[in-house]
Amino acid sequence: MEQKFVKTHFVEMNLSNIIDQLGEDVTKTILSSFSCPLNKDIENFIKYKAIEFSKRTTAKTHLVFWQTDDEKYSEFVGYYTITSKVITVDRNALSNSEAKKLKNQGVYDEAKQEYTVSAPLIAQLGKNFSNGNDTLISGSDLLYLAVNKIRKIQREIGGRFMYLECEDNEKLLSFYTRYNFKIFGKRTLDRDETDINGDYLVQLFAMF
Ligand SMILES: CC(C)(COP(=O)(O)OP(=O)(O)OC[C@H]1O[C@@H](n2cnc3c(N)ncnc32)[C@H](O)[C@@H]1OP(=O)(O)O)[C@@H](O)C(=O)NCCC(=O)NCCS
Numbered sequence: 001m002e003q004k005f006v007k008t009h010f011v012e013m014n015l016s017n018i019i020d021q022l023g024e025d026v027t028k029t030i031l032s033s034f035s036c037p038l039n040k041d042i043e044n045f046i047k048y049k050a051i052e053f054s055k056r057t058t059a060k061t062h063l064v065f066w067q068t069d070d071e072k073y074s075e076f077v078g079y080y081t082i083t084s085k086v087i088t089v090d091r092n093a094l095s096n097s098e099a100k101k102l103k104n105q106g107v108y109d110e111a112k113q114e115y116t117v118s119a120p121l122i123a124q125l126g127k128n129f130s131n132g133n134d135t136l137i138s139g140s141d142l143l144y145l146a147v148n149k150i151r152k153i154q155r156e157i158g159g160r161f162m163y164l165e166c167e168d169n170e171k172l173l174s175f176y177t178r179y180n181f182k183i184f185g186k187r188t189l190d191r192d193e194t195d196i197n198g199d200y201l202v203q204l205f206a207m208f
Contacts, residue, residue: 007069010077010137012145015054015061024051030063033076035130039167041195042126046079059083059123064145066136077137080146081124087163089115089205093184101207105161119205120150122164143179151208160208165201173202181206 019027031050036043050061061081067074091099091113099115106117125146127134150162165187166172173183181204188200 008066008136009069010141010145011065011067011074012149013063013065015050015063018063019051019054027051030076033130034079034128036126037129039126041193042124044195045081045124046126050079050081053081061124062145062149064137064142066133075131075133075136076128077133078127078142079124080122080126080142080149082146082150083121083123084118085121086116086118087121087203089117089184091115093182098207102161105159117161119159119161119163120153122146122150122162125164139175140179143176147179147206147208161205162207163203163205165203167197168200168202169197173204176204179206 015027018030022030028051031046034043034046046061053059054061059081060083061079063076064078064080065074066077089102091108094102094115102115102117105119106115108115125142127137127139127142147162154160154162163184164176164181166176168186177183183202184205185203186200187203189196189198
């Protein structure tokens with residue numbers, strides 16, 4: 001019997017647009033199907049905070065759907081959240097060429113030997129482990145979509161530096177460093193960051 005391959009692609013949707021189109025109740029139902037046993041912070045953010053953060057424009061969440069090209073099947077496979085922050089980077093964490101690039105983007109404090117720069121933060125990123133949906137997307141696909149979104153914004157407004165923060169976990173650090181993110185520091189957890197393992201987050205940046 002002849003077997004046909006089904007072509008698929010990913011569709012990204014800004015959570016604010018989903019709320020506008022479907023209303024908050026339907027949106028909450030979609031979000032409630034998200035599960036991430038490896039990282040409760042990722043699961044609780046999308047279930048209980050993402051809508052409020054999107055409405056207050058604190059941080060914008062983008063849902064990623066796997067879809068067949070004929071649009072017959074669609075699955076919620078992951079999400080990422082981006083916001084804009086001011087961040088300080090120690091000069092010692094940078095190569096000479098990275099320091100040169102950053103000099104054009106931010107302010108250098110000669111005495112402290114550190115750069116302060118306004119930059120996009122990938123605040124959340126995770127696959128949906130519900131119903132095996134995580135097998136429909138790879139971490140590299142998801143990170144690529146997040147980085148590409150930031151690159152598109154930076155092409156419009158300038159900037160080339162982006163960063164993220166993750167638990168001090170070998171698997172996570174090797175995932176991000178594989179895709180050109182570089183460790184530059186640590187941040188102590190805020191008191192309300194109770195879903196995170198450990199008492200600090202490792203900070204990583206990328207410059208394109
Ligand atoms: C991080 C992530 C996007 C990477 O996706 P991926 O490259 O397709 O890789 P996998 O999901 O297969 O995970 C790779 C390994 O890392 C482990 N891992 C992933 N997230 C982890 C976490 N938060 N804590 C501990 N281990 C984790 C997996 O168990 C797996 O281990 P194994 O190799 O022993 O099977 C995905 O694993 C994920 O969504 N994790 C949960 C959410 C998360 O922690 N996001 C990062 C926030 S900073």
